[in-house]
Amino acid sequence: MTNIVTFRPAPRVDRTQNAAQLLAGLAQGRRTADDVFWLKENAEALNAINASGVALPPEALGVYAEFYDGIEEKVRFYPQYYRFFLSLCLDLEDLGMSGNKGRGLCRWAAAAGLADAELSDLQRAEARLLLARRNAADAPGEGALGDRLRQFMRRGDTFALPNRKAAYELTHIVFYLTDFGRNQIALGEEEVTSLEYTGVIAFLDQNYDLLAEVCLALSYIGQTPSPIWTQAVATAHGHIVPCIGEGAVTAKDAYHTYLVTGWMQATLSNSGFEADVPAGKLHFAAHGQAPSALRPLSECLADLGVLRSGDWDGMRGRVIPYLGAQSRNILQQAEASTDKFDRFFRGFARASGTFETRTG
Template identity: 45%
Template sequence: MSNVIALHPVPRIADPDTRIAALIACFAQHRRSEEDVFWLKENAELLNILDCTGAAAWAGIGPRALLPHVEFYASAEARLAFFPQYYRFLLSMVLDLEDLGMPGETGARMAQSIAASAAPGAELSDLQRMEARRLLARRGVSGPADLGLEDRLRGFCARPGIFALPNKKAAYELTHIVFYLSEYGRRDPRLEAEALTSLHFAGNLAFLEQNSDLLAEVCIALRYAGELPPPLWTGWLSRETQLFHVETDPQGPLQDGYHDFLVCNWQLALAGEEPFRTPLESGRMRFDRSPRRMAPLRELSRALFTMKGRRSADWAVMRRRMEGALPPGVIDLLDLMARETAHFDAFFEGFARAGRA
């Protein structure tokens, strides 16, 4: 009996312009309908990443790649008039389309219309007010006067203790504040040293959780703040990005890892590597991250909680006490972080919650 070896051809990776055109078409035409607010969210996120990574240059994006959005662009002002509550999504998409090569001046008219309305002033959070200010400023339009807005946001960032404990909402707000203050890397966000420490703390938690989505955003924010993220993080993110499984499935569920896929490739682009280097088709794609092999954050939290009054803020002390209570892989990961990331001792001091019941 002879052995038959099945050969599986390696999928061909197209040129950058073809891949990005397929990605744009996928989100614009094949995943959701335009009446779905999540269509706005997904497309706004993709176009923003393409714009702020300079895809018009490295992928050669031009009007042809943007054809799937021609009808949206033509109807954007009518959509804004009928759906003013989505003004940030709508304006963001229009501005990015124009900056990527879509001919027209719709963005300037929309910015003027939005500034004249009450929408930016009605935002409840400083983060949303800053996003609105940044969007309007892209066409030279001023939003509502608020002289203390940026200082309040910087003050929030400069509280590292918040980010030494798991709080994804706060961590994502931290990264987005840096995005807006820096205009996505176009200017110095003028962060205090404590804010940079906050980013490192948030990154440590994301790495412990093996959360590539959040860690990629932290690395991007650090770069926009003028700091290089630890190679430990970026090396792991590069490997995770390569392990994404992209599948064309006309009927598949859309609760997938698309955002994780986008921000990991965004981080890759800022690190000087070629993003979205995977076979991409213009049909309905879903994006799945490789299965997680362990959950270090959960294991560490469980071990610390059970120790109660024996918790110490000193990592060296706690390492000895927890060594038998943690899987070897978790201890190895913590040792690696202690050696290769900034502010680890200060981070662990806050994370350990010594002296608390």
């Protein structure tokens, strides 16, 4: 007697429809359009979809038609948010929205000197990139601004220590200098090393949001991110579920991590955004988050006191036994993810240097 076994094919993933549902949920259900976080989240999503090349059905941008129709009045009344408005407008047009308002808005923003009100070089770089997309400013990598950005990137010691602000500034500088991978730029070994150190910190911390940004930044400058990192990001993306209901919609949900981990996958492997996105009030629930190994490792080094050194070969036998099983596994994967781990550890250990104390 013959047993006939029927294999059911895996359901087809419709990433195009998922991306459209994501935009619909962000535009119409998650927050109200008068909330500045509506501007932020929708600008991020459109930018990620535009930069990664994820396809959209023709009708997907219809949820932004009313916003686009009134964008000139909005940006004039809220000029302090001009970068959000410009980003939204330019990406909508680049993705296929009918209209050419971006050119006029960029010229208006340039004539009004809005970028001159920015205090930080990072914000000035973003402003310059947006204006340059419609030929209203020089590219952000040119002139004194570009020199300062590269000087910041070359200081690897900054990125061998936990510093989230500096880490995200580093990845965003690469995003702006390369126009999210559209432009080729020449960066040296020092800048690449800074990105790799940032990736090690992110992996130790199990911060997949930052790790995905590091992998994207490396790919934008022609480098291949560690497969240990990209696999961790892919796994994390698969553990984030778009949900509907009355779950809290706050900065603490996993929206941004879902977006950038999917963005990385779409860019590097033409995958990501494979979970169905339901219609309704969206929030993003993360499951299976591993605990950080960064704090246990730092505590170990602090406890060692005068026995601490920056020599990883010498310290490995002291550090590994100190850690619990999960932290030990994460540390060993981090070590295997880069050929610069020993150099990274010299800075991370903070074992060199003395302070001069003056009295009298």
